[in-house]
Amino acid sequence: MPKSKFEHIRRRTISDPLSAALLPPTNESPIERDLRLKAEIDAKKVSDNIDEMIRQERNEQKKSKAEVNVLLLGQSESGKSTTLKQFQLLHTPAAFHAERIAWRAVIYLNLVRSIRRILEALAPECDPIDETDDLASLEPELLIITSKGRPPSAILGTKVPDYESYRKRLEPLVELEERLIRLLSSPDEDEATHLGPTHPGWQSYANNGNENFPPVSSVLSGRPAPTITIPQKKQISSRSSSSNGGSKSKGKEVVVHTSTNWKKAFALGGKSKSPKSAHSGEIEGWWEDPDDPVHALNACAPVMMELWRDPKVKQRLHEKRIRLEESSGFYLDEIHRITAKKYIPTDADVLKARLKTMGVVEHTFSIPSGSNRGVEWRIYDVGGSRNQRQAWAPYFEDVNAIIFLAPISVFDQVLAEDARVNRLEDTLLLWKSVVSNRLLANVNVVLFLNKCDLLQAKLEAGIRLNQHMVTYGDRGNDYESVSKYFRNKFGALHQSYTPNKERELYIHLTAVTDTRRTAVIIATVRDIIIKGNLRNMRLV
Numbered sequence: 001m002p003k004s005k006f007e008h009i010r011r012r013t014i015s016d017p018l019s020a021a022l023l024p025p026t027n028e029s030p031i032e033r034d035l036r037l038k039a040e041i042d043a044k045k046v047s048d049n050i051d052e053m054i055r056q057e058r059n060e061q062k063k064s065k066a067e068v069n070v071l072l073l074g075q076s077e078s079g080k081s082t083t084l085k086q087f088q089l090l091h092t093p094a095a096f097h098a099e100r101i102a103w104r105a106v107i108y109l110n111l112v113r114s115i116r117r118i119l120e121a122l123a124p125e126c127d128p129i130d131e132t133d134d135l136a137s138l139e140p141e142l143l144i145i146t147s148k149g150r151p152p153s154a155i156l157g158t159k160v161p162d163y164e165s166y167r168k169r170l171e172p173l174v175e176l177e178e179r180l181i182r183l184l185s186s187p188d189e190d191e192a193t194h195l196g197p198t199h200p201g202w203q204s205y206a207n208n209g210n211e212n213f214p215p216v217s218s219v220l221s222g223r224p225a226p227t228i229t230i231p232q233k234k235q236i237s238s239r240s241s242s243s244n245g246g247s248k249s250k251g252k253e254v255v256v257h258t259s260t261n262w263k264k265a266f267a268l269g270g271k272s273k274s275p276k277s278a279h280s281g282e283i284e285g286w287w288e289d290p291d292d293p294v295h296a297l298n299a300c301a302p303v304m305m306e307l308w309r310d311p312k313v314k315q316r317l318h319e320k321r322i323r324l325e326e327s328s329g330f331y332l333d334e335i336h337r338i339t340a341k342k343y344i345p346t347d348a349d350v351l352k353a354r355l356k357t358m359g360v361v362e363h364t365f366s367i368p369s370g371s372n373r374g375v376e377w378r379i380y381d382v383g384g385s386r387n388q389r390q391a392w393a394p395y396f397e398d399v400n401a402i403i404f405l406a407p408i409s410v411f412d413q414v415l416a417e418d419a420r421v422n423r424l425e426d427t428l429l430l431w432k433s434v435v436s437n438r439l440l441a442n443v444n445v446v447l448f449l450n451k452c453d454l455l456q457a458k459l460e461a462g463i464r465l466n467q468h469m470v471t472y473g474d475r476g477n478d479y480e481s482v483s484k485y486f487r488n489k490f491g492a493l494h495q496s497y498t499p500n501k502e503r504e505l506y507i508h509l510t511a512v513t514d515t516r517r518t519a520v521i522i523a524t525v526r527d528i529i530i531k532g533n534l535r536n537m538r539l540v
């Protein structure tokens with residue numbers, strides 16, 4: 001019979017001292033039993049009341065603490081991370097400043113890749129079709145691919161007679177690029193997917209081999225930038241060239257992975273001075289390390305400048321519709337400064353540095369003064385490429401506001417992850433799915449129609465919107481008309497698809513690499529979000 005089984009359970013329960021203590025007395029009378037049950041019900045009521053009070057208190061605390069969670073959304077390369085950097089620059093400028101040096105490797109890599117891209121575009125032996133495909137997969141943002149295909153001059157265009165000489169003289173950059181990728185990536189990954197903190201050579205700049213190097217959180221807390229420290233010699237040695245990386249990283253973008261605090265590896269910190277510099281009073285740094293990437297870069301600088309200034313090269317890039325000036329061209333125009341041995345990135349350099357985001361990066365800050373005093377802001381910067389978007393949804397539940405970045409200069413470009421998809425079309429679809437999402441019905445929505453500077457340049461260069469977007473028809477191809485058209489288009493989609501017709505949409509025309517303009521916009525957005533948040537809190 002199963003009886004024995006139950007008996008076993010009961011015996012075990014009774015043998016538990018707590019259960020035994022809670023059991024009613026064996027000789028309990030019916031009156032005593034009623035009294036006991038009543039007492040138990042009363043006790044439960046008291047306990048429930050206490051629970052309720054705690055819950056209410058927590059809610060009140062939450063309200064008075066005033067937290068704002070903001071999610072940056074948009075396709076890859078729309079400008080989310082750049083917007084986050086602008087928030088950092090505005091609210092934690094000292095920390096932003098302290099981290100500048102950590103971006104040196106990224107800026108070098110951006111520059112070196114631009115040079116490689118130019119050389120590839122000039123290569124006479126390239127099969128024209130493969131070449132375009134290859135370039136598209138490398139960095140489509142730099143390619144202008146029209147619906148009408150490439151002009152014949154892209155195939156049979158200007159020859160650059162000095163190509164071989166350029167290629168030979170710039171050969172050291174090939175090795176340098178691979179080295180930089182290895183330095184920025186995890187050593188055990190198949191491709192450059194994140195920036196690992198485990199590269200001793202660069203780490204030496206971070207902490208001079210000091211185990212007590214402060215975590216990035218302390219750098220973020222607004223500590224002033226520490227003095228430059230001495231690198232340990234021969235850390236970035238040729239040993240790294242035998243490990244992974246190499247050509248398999250070619251063309252792959254280096255990305256930031258949220259699980260890796262790569263800045264820790266590259267930031268300055270720890271001891272402010274070496275014994276030698278403490279003695280002599282001089283500042284020393286990476287330029288003293290013969291293995292530092294700056295030396296190879298510096299040696300190639302004159303050739304890089306010659307290449308970038310060569311009218312034949314410019315002509316060839318133009319024929320191939322390669323517009324490097326849209327992003328990394330920023331560094332190409334400043335080769336002399338960027339490749340200087342004692343180069344320290346400026347805030348503007350850091351803002352422009354391209355590093356693809358993977359996962360979700362969180363940045364927290366408080367606004368120390370003014371009307372929004374004491375509000376804790378949490379900004380989430382997500383990866384925008386298609387395979388990253390599934391990571392967004394969990395953040396929808398707790399978010400108070402969304403800043404959606406729609407790069408409107410991309411009407412003639414295709415996605416990096418799918419060359420069949422027009423970038424603007426992807427942005428419009430993404431916008432539609434975000435504004436129609438029910439979880440976000442009561443969230444403040446701010447739309448940045450971004451990359452307006454590039455849009456303007458593109459239109460002025462004669463690139464016509466209606467060749468890529470038939471519905472634009474014969475409206476003017478000037479900046480005013482085009483930006484107004486986009487404003488209306490995105491606005492209308494919001495109006496049609498929002499689950500909350502009361503929700504207001506705030507639209508700004510932005511160029512988030514422009515610090516002055518963006519600071520004004522961010523201040524406005526901050527007020528909108530705070531006001532919207534207060535309104536929502538009163539509704540709860």
Ligand SMILES: Nc1nc2c(ncn2[C@@H]2O[C@H](COP(=O)(O)OP(=O)(O)OP(=O)(O)O)[C@@H](O)[C@H]2O)c(=O)[nH]1
Pocket residue numbers: 074075076077078079080081082083326327351352353354355356357358382383384385450451452453454510511512513514
């Ligand atoms: N000229 C110009 N460049 C911009 C603007 N916004 C962003 N960029 C550049 O575009 C590139 C991509 O910007 P990111 O902020 O990294 O893009 P993202 O949306 O974070 O991209 P993922 O991390 O891949 O999702 C960077 O090189 C930026 O400097 C802009 O308004 N104007």
Ligand SMILES: [Mg+2]
Pocket residue numbers: 080081082355356357381382383384
């Ligand atoms: Mg990003």
